[in-house]
Amino acid sequence: MTQEKLLGWKELPLGGAILEPGNSETRYTGDWRTFKPVIEQDKCTRCLRCWIVCPEPAIYIIDQPYTTKSGRQFKFSVEVNYNYCKGCGMCVEECEPKAIDWVEEEK
Amino acid sequence: MMAKPFFRTVYDVPREEYLAPGHGLCAGCTAGTIVKLLLKVAGPNTIVVNATGCVEVSTTPFPYTSWKVPWIHVAFENAAAVASGIESALKALKAKGVIDPSKRINIIALAGDGGTYDIGFQALSGMLERGHKVMYVLYDNEAYMNTGIQRSGGTPVYAWTTTTPVGKILKGKIQQKKPIAEIVAAHKIPYVATANPGYFTDMMNKFKKGLEVNGPSFIHVIQPCTTGWKFDPRYGIVLARLATETALWINWEEEEGQFRVTVSVPRRKHVRHYFELQGRFSHLTEEEIEAIQKEVDLEVDKINKLVGRTVIGPLVE
Amino acid sequence: METVLKVTWKRLPLSSNFAIAQAVKDADVDVVSAYPITPQTTVVERISEFIANGELKAEMIHVESEHSAMSAAIGASAFGARAFTATASQGLELMHELLHIASGLRLPIVMSVAARALSAPISIWGDYTDVMNTRDTSWVTLIASTAQEAYDSIIQAYKIAEDPRVFLPVMVAYDGYAMSHTYEPVYVSEKADAFKDYIPKNSQWYTLNPEKPITMGSIANPDWYYEFKYQQVVAMKNAYDVVREADEEYGKRYERKYGIIEEDGVEGSDITFVTYGGIFGTLKEGVEELRKKGEKIGLARIRLYRPFPSEDIAKLAEKTKALVVLDRAITFGVGISGPVAREIISSLYSRGIEKYVYSFIIGIGQRTVTEKDIAAIYEKVKDMYVSHEMQKESIYWGVRE
Structure with missing residues (x-):
């Protein structure tokens, strides 16, 4: 934020109002992470449990068909948006088929 | 008979997100989970009044907001009163034809335990008594987490907080947790429920019902706090579930005076499983754990009697 | 003033409290939230009667404290409604926190204050210590000296508060008891809503609207807070001209005006x-x-x-x-x-x-x-x-x- 030009009082909305809904998505929180969840699309059963629990939200449903090596077909996939994932690991813990790997971030 | 639940599986949950990422809640904060799912239920025609607290400060640091619905913060103790004003304004402007009378706008007051059990209690009680059509959602992390983990009326007995430290003489909180949902139910409002993000369809169905009743509703949600309860952030939802599996947290609802347990627990776990994962209880002695277990057993008996059958089963592990 | 809506007046014996209630009706207020406190109470009693008789279409919120009275007024105003509350003394003190927030959020709420001494010892009688305590709250503050002026000032207060150069709440104070409870002849509008071209409803301030979702009451760190407070400094400065203009226009339309200093x-x-x-x-x-x-x-x-x-x-x-x-x-x-x-x-x-x-x-x-x-x-x-x-x-x- 310090790199941005700070607006003066005339330019700012009155009373601290924020007029652009959801604009926090321009602020990435991915750098909070030390470990990251990596979804193994082949093991993933698309139960969406991770998508439900992710508190950011940083897990999204992508409308991309996927066929596993064993031939199982899914109409969609689940992916982590690493711009936002803070690396809490709740998705890893909640994943019943153990399809989310917990990988240390490279520094 | 009970209506069919609206959210039966995960596939009934809408994809639209009304909480944007980029907020500053702690990694693994289950309040994020709760609020995100709350907004999925409520949808875009919703106004949120947020009491001072973790969610408020973490989601709206000027010039950034994580809210995609209209949102207001006024103060700590008055979310219910502000929501009352909004609801009355909506009614007045509909009556005057300024707003289409058929337009439906959900009004949600969102507050933590401090803003509900303690400082916001009076405004809450007033709102309930006056019968405003507002859904009040309490996310209960059992202490003043935003100011640095001080004890509240919602803090459970023995819990360590920064103002109930574990010392040589006093060890954690001395008093019991205030039974807030029961107190709210005593106001005889149309809908009161306790909920748990570990049982998300149950929780979301309660949000849905709360928004649909004609009058005030109150949803009390347990919200494990990685920072204040001192557990590995990955265990937030595990702990939430454990609270129910041990019957320390019973998911119930009271709809027009009818009490129901909505999540039955056939085989109950010992409370130690819940305590073991949390640093705030690490000082508990065997005797203290057993004392709490006895209290839970009594509460379970009481609930089963109230319901008229065994909804919470025996202790098995 | 090409098309001046004619107001026909009737002369009634009214206390300042009743005159204010009458003005609230004539300003077509949408939401009133108030808590009983002497010597204000007859203001809201009379408003309740107007609502009960269908003379004023408004929602009355019988809040459980003055803190909630101002909180509810903030909520109502933030939704775009014309909001009113009335209080005195301890009630005003209990609201104090919210007085800053109402102005900080730039909400055009109008409040009447029957000025009364502060505890302890408790005194239900008049003085202005309560009003003077609000000095730093960024409320435009008018002090009336007659029931007629109290009536006219409430109407003018909405004109001032809802002016985009101001967007600040306005307080109309007057003496507890000496004015709140003594009767004077007061000219009030014969018809309700007679002031709609003097104070048209347009809700130009920021409001909570699902069609255009905004965030109100964000948290401002040291990089931002000061600018928002300076906006209030400017709004207060602007308020001076707006108060004068509102009074001048009122005078032209309705042949009564008061100036800044009599x-x-x-x-x-x-x-x-x-x-x-x-x-x-x-x-x-x-x-x-x-x-x-x-x-x-x-x-x-x-x-x-x-x-x-x-x-x-x-x-x-x-x-x-x-x-x-x-x-x-x-x-x-x-x-x-x-x-x-x-x-x-x-x-x-x-x-x-x-x-x-x-x-x-x-x-x-x-x-x-x-x-x-x-x-x-x-x-x-x-x-x-x-x-x-x-x-x-x-x-x-x-x-x-």
Whole structure:
């Protein structure tokens, strides 16, 4: 934020109002992470449990068909948006088929 | 008979997100989970009044907001009163034809335990008594987490907080947790429920019902706090579930005076499983754990009697 | 004023409280939230009657405290409704936190305050300590001195508050009891909603609307907070002109106006009394007696407390030799402890105007002030002035040893 030009009082909305809904998505929180969840699309059963629990939200449903090596077909996939994932690991813990790997971030 | 639940599986949950990422809640904060799912239920025609607290400060640091619905913060103790004003304004402007009378706008007051059990209690009680059509959602992390983990009326007995430290003489909180949902139910409002993000369809169905009743509703949600309860952030939802599996947290609802347990627990776990994962209880002695277990057993008996059958089963592990 | 909506008036015997209730009805307020407190209560009782009889279409929120009264008014205003509340004394104190928030959120709420002394010891009687305590809350503050003015000021208050140059809440204060409960003839509109072209409803301020979702009441770190407070500084400055314009336009349309400072016989006077509120009536009568004896005395009543009309005070001071300020409030722990006296001294000093300003504290907890007191204060001040006596401490008039 310090790199941005700070607006003066005339330019700012009155009373601290924020007029652009959801604009926090321009602020990435991915750098909070030390470990990251990596979804193994082949093991993933698309139960969406991770998508439900992710508190950011940083897990999204992508409308991309996927066929596993064993031939199982899914109409969609689940992916982590690493711009936002803070690396809490709740998705890893909640994943019943153990399809989310917990990988240390490279520094 | 009970209506069919609206959210039966995960596939009934809408994809639209009304909480944007980029907020500053702690990694693994289950309040994020709760609020995100709350907004999925409520949808875009919703106004949120947020009491001072973790969610408020973490989601709206000027010039950034994580809210995609209209949102207001006024103060700590008055979310219910502000929501009352909004609801009355909506009614007045509909009556005057300024707003289409058929337009439906959900009004949600969102507050933590401090803003509900303690400082916001009076405004809450007033709102309930006056019968405003507002859904009040309490996310209960059992202490003043935003100011640095001080004890509240919602803090459970023995819990360590920064103002109930574990010392040589006093060890954690001395008093019991205030039974807030029961107190709210005593106001005889149309809908009161306790909920748990570990049982998300149950929780979301309660949000849905709360928004649909004609009058005030109150949803009390347990919200494990990685920072204040001192557990590995990955265990937030595990702990939430454990609270129910041990019957320390019973998911119930009271709809027009009818009490129901909505999540039955056939085989109950010992409370130690819940305590073991949390640093705030690490000082508990065997005797203290057993004392709490006895209290839970009594509460379970009481609930089963109230319901008229065994909804919470025996202790098995 | 091409198409002026004609207002037909009826003359009613009304207390200031009832006059205010009448104005709330005539301003077509949408939401009223209030909690009973003496001596305000009959305002909301009368509003409740208007609503119960269908004369005012509004939602009345019977809140459980003044804190919630202001909170609910904030909610209603933030939704775009025209909101009103009324209070006094302890109620105003309980609201204090929200007074800052209402102005900080830039919400055009209007509130009437039947000025009353503060506890402890508890006193249900009038003085202005409650109102003066709101000095730093960024509320535009008008002080009325008659029931008619109370009525007109409430209508004008919406004009001021809802002006985009201002977007600040407005308080209309008047004497608890001496005005709130005494009857005067008041001209009120024959028809409800007669002021809709003077105060049209357009809700131009930021509101909570699902069609255009905004975030109100964000958290501002040190990079931002100061600018939002400065916006309020500017809005308060603007409010001065807006108050004047609102009054001028009201005068043109409805043939009643009050100005910023009401004055009488100040030009060429030796000594000018300055005060505010209903005590002005007593002062006028007292001064009339003295004038008959040939004394050259000016009279002034400050109608606008915030923004403080320093320029008008300076002009006023230029026309007289000394000022006597009668304050019905105490700011403790400072020599000149009349709140308005302090504002006047500071206004003159910063403009290099050297005048004797004498501060008197009167009417605390509604201690009686009569024409005789006015005469005695005048004698005292005359002596001080003649002997070039400066004043380091206010005179606590009438306090027993």
